[in-house]
Amino acid sequence: MGIFSRLTDIVNSNINSILDRAEDPEKIIRMVIQEMEDTLVEVRSSAAKSIADQKDVERRLKKLDKAQADWEKKAELAISKGRDDLAKGALIEKAKVADMAAHLQEELSQLAEALTRNEEDVVKLEAKLREARAKKATIQARHKTASAQVRVKKNLYDGRIQDAFDRFDKVDARLDRIEAEAEAMDLGKTQTLAEEIAGLEADDDIEKELEALKAKASSGANDNKAAPKKKAASK
CATH class of the missing domain: 1.20.5 (Single alpha-helices involved in coiled-coils or other helix-helix interfaces)
Incomplete structure (x- = not known):
């Protein structure tokens, strides 16, 4: 069953109110748009029929106008020949054709009014359809954002984490x-006096060993520098 039952329901509808009452706004807005599109097709189809009928009536009116002119000429010819009886008969036929033309003219006016209403309905429907499509885009964007937030929060509050x-x-x-x-x-x-003194002695031993290593390294460097000179003298 559709959301709307009549064209006026769509034109007079409050889409926001419909969505506020809906349990699934995204589903409802799709249904609303589908019904609007279907109704728009129907209205345009009705307008197309009105246009076709209008053209048919206009063709028939032209034929009737020609028929009236023909009967009038025939009446004039009969009068010129002294046949008033035939002229009278021709004028009677012309009157019948004129009556048919009057009815067709009234029908043409009604078709024109119907076509004007159809055009107005199309304009209103298209405006409502644009509104509904804009709502759909907004709902889809909000749904996408909300879904992303739910996924993030689920990850943040995941039991495993x-x-x-x-x-x-x-x-x-x-x-x-x-x-x-x-x-x-x-x-x-706390350290005893003996432990503190032993610590000092150990520090002294380390300092002495460090100085000895430095002296040894310095002596080795000097020997390396002097060795080339002695070799040159022997030559």
């Missing part, structure tokens, strides 16, 4: 406990 973060928290908590245990083992410990 939360489980991973929970596991990270557990690892952090375990590391905190291990570090706390290490710090707790050092609590209350």
Whole structure:
């Protein structure tokens, strides 16, 4: 069953109100557009028929106008021949043709009015159709945006991601406990006097060893520089 039942329903419709009441606006707007397009085809078909009928009536009127002129000529000929009886008969036929022409002229006027209404209906329908198509584009854009947001939020609040973060928290908590245990083992410990002196002695030994290595490296460098000179003297 269509959204609209008559042409006036479409022309007078409030598309926003229809969509506000709809459970599935995207589906409803497609149905609205389809019915508008179908109705537009019907109105244009009706207009085409009116145009064809109008042309047919105009052709018939031309024939009747010619027939009236012919009967009038025949009446004039009969009068010229002294046959008033024939002239009277010709005028009676002309009157009949004129009466038929009057009816056709009235029909032509009605067809012209119908065609004008059809043209107005087409203009109104096309305006409503443009409105509906614009609404469809807006709804589709909003639906696309909303769907993308839903996908993003589903990913953000996915249970698997939360489980991973929970596991990270557990690892952090375990590391905190291990570090706390290490710090707790050092609590209350201070170096004795002997340990401090031994540390100083160890520092002195390291300094002496460092100086010895520097002296050795410096001596080796000097020997390398002097060796070429002695070789040149022997020659």
